[in-house]
Amino acid sequence: MKILVCVKQVPESDVPIHFNDDGTWIQADSFSEYKMNRLDEYAVEEAVGLKEVFSDTTIDVISVGPDRSADVIIRAIGMGADHGIHLKTEINGYLSPSFIAAWIAEYACKKNYALILTGAVSEDHMNAQVGPRIAAHLDMPCATGVIFKKLLSDNHTLYVEREIEGGNRDMLELKTPVVLTIQSGTNTPRYPSLSNLLRANKQELEIIDTRKLTQPETVETIFQVAYPVKSRAAEVLTGSPQEKATKLLQILREKAFIE
Amino acid sequence: MMAKSIIVVAEHFEGQIKPVTYELVACAITLQQINPLPIKVIILGDDVAGLAREIAEISGQDVLGVRVPHLIHYNGETYRELLAKLIIEYNAKFVLAAHTSQGLDFAPALAVALHADCISEVENIFKKNGRICFARPLYGGKVVAQINSEADTSILTIQPGMFKPKETDFQRPGKIEIKSSGFHPHQSKTLGLKHADADTSGIAEAKVIVAAGRGIGEEEKLDAIYQLATLFPRSAVAGSRIICDMGWLEYKCQVGTTGATVTPDLYFACGISGAVQHVSGMRGSGFIVAINTDPAAAIFQVADICVVEDLKTFIPVLIEEYMKSKSE
Numbered sequence: 281m282k283i284l285v286c287v288k289q290v291p292e293s294d295v296p297i298h299f300n301d302d303g304t305w306i307q308a309d310s311f312s313e314y315k316m317n318r319l320d321e322y323a324v325e326e327a328v329g330l331k332e333v334f335s336d337t338t339i340d341v342i343s344v345g346p347d348r349s350a351d352v353i354i355r356a357i358g359m360g361a362d363h364g365i366h367l368k369t370e371i372n373g374y375l376s377p378s379f380i381a382a383w384i385a386e387y388a389c390k391k392n393y394a395l396i397l398t399g400a401v402s403e404d405h406m407n408a409q410v411g412p413r414i415a416a417h418l419d420m421p422c423a424t425g426v427i428f429k430k431l432l433s434d435n436h437t438l439y440v441e442r443e444i445e446g447g448n449r450d451m452l453e454l455k456t457p458v459v460l461t462i463q464s465g466t467n468t469p470r471y472p473s474l475s476n477l478l479r480a481n482k483q484e485l486e487i488i489d490t491r492k493l494t495q496p497e498t499v500e501t502i503f504q505v506a507y508p509v510k511s512r513a514a515e516v517l518t519g520s521p522q523e524k525a526t527k528l529l530q531i532l533r534e535k536a537f538i539e
Numbered sequence: 540m541m542a543k544s545i546i547v548v549a550e551h552f553e554g555q556i557k558p559v560t561y562e563l564v565a566c567a568i569t570l571q572q573i574n575p576l577p578i579k580v581i582i583l584g585d586d587v588a589g590l591a592r593e594i595a596e597i598s599g600q601d602v603l604g605v606r607v608p609h610l611i612h613y614n615g616e617t618y619r620e621l622l623a624k625l626i627i628e629y630n631a632k633f634v635l636a637a638h639t640s641q642g643l644d645f646a647p648a649l650a651v652a653l654h655a656d657c658i659s660e661v662e663n664i665f666k667k668n669g670r671i672c673f674a675r676p677l678y679g680g681k682v683v684a685q686i687n688s689e690a691d692t693s694i695l696t697i698q699p700g701m702f703k704p705k706e707t708d709f710q711r712p713g714k715i716e717i718k719s720s721g722f723h724p725h726q727s728k729t730l731g732l733k734h735a736d737a738d739t740s741g742i743a744e745a746k747v748i749v750a751a752g753r754g755i756g757e758e759e760k761l762d763a764i765y766q767l768a769t770l771f772p773r774s775a776v777a778g779s780r781i782i783c784d785m786g787w788l789e790y791k792c793q794v795g796t797t798g799a800t801v802t803p804d805l806y807f808a809c810g811i812s813g814a815v816q817h818v819s820g821m822r823g824s825g826f827i828v829a830i831n832t833d834p835a836a837a838i839f840q841v842a843d844i845c846v847v848e849d850l851k852t853f854i855p856v857l858i859e860e861y862m863k864s865k866s867e
Contacts, residue, residue, distance in 0.1 A: 293678050294812075296835045306682070318781075374684075377647070378656065405677055407659045409647035416651035421616060421726035424644045443797050444640035447735035447790060450613065453728045463797075465784035499656035500693075504685040508676070508840045512827065516845045521853055524846055525860040528828065531844060535826060537747060537805045538770055538861070 281337045283327045284388055286398035286410060287320040287356055288380075289349040293403065303504050305373050316352040319399025321359075321469035323462040326429070327397055328360035328470065334431075338362050342387065344380045346372050350485060357480035358472025364485040367493070374405065374502050381413030382496045387488065389418060393457055395438075400425045400461040411461035422459040423452060427466050542577070543632040545570055547600070548622065549582035550637050551590055552613075553732070559637040559697075561704040564598045566664065566697050567635055568705075573666045576632055579603055580713070583621055585611045588717055595713040598704075604717045612731055616724040618645040623652045631692055638696035639796075646694045655692035660815070662701045679814040680837030700819055739791050739799035745775035747805045750794055750821070751787075752779040752838075754810020754831055754850060758787045763854040764809060770861055771805065779817045795820040809850045813838025830854070 291311035298307040316324075324341065331337040341356040342365040343349045353364035367383050369375065388396060396415075401408035408424070415422030427449065428441040436456050441449040443463045472480075517524040532538045545567045550557040560580075567578045580594050580602045591604030605625070610617055622645065626634055634649070636642035638660045650657035662683070663674040673686045673695065742748055749768040751761060761776075768774040778788040780795055794801055795817040806824035810831060811817060818841055821827070829842035830850045839845045846853060 293681065294833055296833070297678060297681055378650070381647075381651075403679065406675075406679075407647075407657075408643050409650075409657055409659060412644065412647040413651050413657075416619075416648035422644075422648065423615070423727075425640055441733060442640065442644075445796060446799070447739075447793070447797055449733040449735075450640075451730040451733055452614075453730065455726055464780060465790075497654075497689075499690040500658055500686050500688050502684045503672075503687050505677070506683045506685065507835075508680060508683050508837060510840045511822075512841055513843050514839055514845055515843065516839075516847065521848055521856045522860060524848065525853070525857040526864075528844065528846065528857065529861055529864060532805075532828075535805070537826070539865075 281330065281334055281394045282392060283330065283337060283339045283395045283397065284391070284393045285320070285323050285327045285339060285341045285356060285361060286384055286396065286414070287324065287341055287343050287352050288317040288399070288402050289314050289343065289345050289352040290317045290402055290404040299505050303506070305502065305505060308372070314348060314351065316355050317399050317402045317404075319401060319403070319462060319464050320352075321399075322464055322466050323397040323399050324356045324359050324361060325467045325469040326462055327395075329467060330395075331360065340365060340391075340393075342367065342384055344369060344375065344383055344490065346370065353485055354477070354480045355472055357483070358477040359470055360476060364480070364483075366485045366487045367490050368487055369490040376500060377405075377407045377409035377413060378496050378499060381410045382417060383490055383493045384410070385414045385417035386493050388414070395456065396420070396459045398461050400463050408461070411459050415459035418457075418459075420457050420459050421454045422461075423454060424461045425463045426460045427463045429460065541628070541630045544629050545576050545578045545633045545635065546626060546629055546631040547578060547580040548634065548636040548642070549580050549590070549594055550639060550641055551582065551584060556590055556593055557637070559639065559699045560594065561598060562699060562702045563635045563637060563697055564600055565704045566702040567600075567633075569664050569702065570633055570671070573664070573671050574632070577601070579629055581605065581622070581625055583607055583610060583618060585609060591715050591717065595715050599711070599713050601713040602715050604715065606717060606719045607722055609723070612729050613641050614724055614727065614729040615644045616727045617722055619648050619652070620722055621720055623649055626653060626692065634692065634694045636694065636696050638698045642696045646696050650694045653692055654690075655694050656688050656690040657694045657696070658686055658688065659696045660698050661695045662698045676815055676837075679812050680818070680840070681835055698815060698819075700822060742775045742777045742792060742794065742801055743799055745773055745801070745803050747771035747774040747807070748777050748794070748801055748803045748821075748824070749774060749807040749809065750777040750779065750811060751782050751809050752811030752817075753781045754812070755782070756810075756851065758785075760851055761787060763851070766858055767807065767809070767854050770858070777801070779811050808838050808842070809854070811838050812836050813841065
């Protein structure tokens with residue numbers, strides 16, 4: 281079975297985010313540390329888990345992004361993927377999911393993947409569109425938010441449970457080739473192994489310049505970024521930790537939450 | 540060609556109209572005030588006549604019910620196929636779906652099929668510089684992006700809870716039209732629904748919830764969360780999805796879109812970033828206290844009281860001060 285896993289590099293976001301002077305996007309040096317999108321780790325783990333069961337499985341891992349994105353491809357190879365593809369772009373800011381999906385689909389269309397996996401949503405831009413868009417480009421069935429999957433004995437049908445609201449699940453069967461977007465918590469993503477990382481560093485990634493791929497029309501444009509508006513009082517307590525604690529206890533007493 | 544229109548895709552589940560459907564109608568009316576196009580609500584399903592009538596009566600909007608035999612439960616392939624045809628037929632300028640497990644399953648593929656654009660998780664719509672602007676969150680809600688679209692058709696998935704249905708002031712129910720479709724999915728087969736096995740009643744019934752997020756750092760720090768919870772009568776400990784994904788709490792303790800929706804009198808958010816998937820499950824709490832080291836954390840946008848501190852050091856101080864005050 282040939283599997284393609286789509287991964288994305290996202291910034292560590294526990295840092296203050298500053299905007300550029302005209303407020304049209306985030307200041308270029310806002311982020312200094314990057315990582316693999318958390319949900320994509322579950323997608324890679326799903327693929328590696330399948331390879332452990334079906335030994336004739338090969339796993340390609342693909343990412344669209346600037347030079348630094350190679351790090352997450354190498355990490356995925358470290359986790360057990362076989363081959364890495366980097367669709368390189370100079371765009372360092374917002375990249376529409378319509379571009380990412382069209383380029384990955386253009387790469388994947390002649391490769392006969394039985395299974396294309398990706399995380400259900402990215403932590404940075406949160407569009408949750410790349411998986412279902414790839415499926416539409418390739419006319420493949422798709423299930424989003426998948427939490428459980430099992431290949432049935434005919435080797436062409438996947439039984440899938442996708443998570444819906446309130447923790448309930450849709451149960452469905454899909455014919456391969458198929459695109460699945462993987463929900464978090466589906467498995468326990470492994471750490472890259474040293475031997476795999478050594479192999480990853482030795483092997484060359486397949487690098488494709490996205491300027492040579494079909495350019496989708498730009499449709500949506502982010503023209504301004506802003507900080508969210510507070511929906512409640514959002515009183516910020518000040519002082520030392522002790523002073524804040526005393527003030528908080530006073531408020532909780534006034535509201536009769538504690539004695 | 541038919542004049543342009545706004546299409547609302549109704550969401551229903553186990554024979555009931557989901558309340559988000561009326562939020563979508565409210566959103567369509569907001570859009571209509573900027574761009575005066577007719578609104579049509581579309582509902583797909585096996586037995587839609589009664590549901591279509593209900594929507595027409597409650598919303599006052601015109602409704603098209605498409606009867607699809609055996610479409611008892613949501614099937615993405617069927618929605619994508621039928622909606623693509625209907626969007627062309629009704630020359631939709633805007634298609635409004637809910638940003639739920641259904642909407643975000645079919646909307647992106649519709650955009651590909653129709654060369655439309657797809658803007659997910661829209662929280663607000665307004666006019667700016669003479670153009671329609673869509674606002675949606677980025678980076679776990681720390682940033683709001685304002686978006687323009689050049690596309691002939693825009694598929695929007697609307698974040699639940701952001702558009703409030705207004706008191707109806709219409710004179711009559713909307714018109715109802717029922718069609719039939721023989722479409723049968725060939726790439727996928729929906730087998731039905733598996734109900735959640737996690738019993739969330741423990742947190743759903745609590746008066747006070749102390750909730751832990753990624754900011755607690757390590758599993759051992761949950762002890763402090765449990766200790767804090769003991770200060771309050773009828774309290775429970777809950778967590779964000781990531782805490783449950785890591786196995787630190789059971790999924791029955793998860794608050795958010797895919798977990799429980801809770802409305803305690805007091806919600807204590809400890810080290811929770813405040814992504815909308817979590818916030819949608821606790822926004823209705825009576826009083827919200829948030830502790831986070833990141834002053835820009837999105838959770839502070841919905842909090843009544845913000846404490847910018849490391850919970851690992853602050854919670855012990857808080858408990859200590861409480862004990863001191865009790866002994867005085």
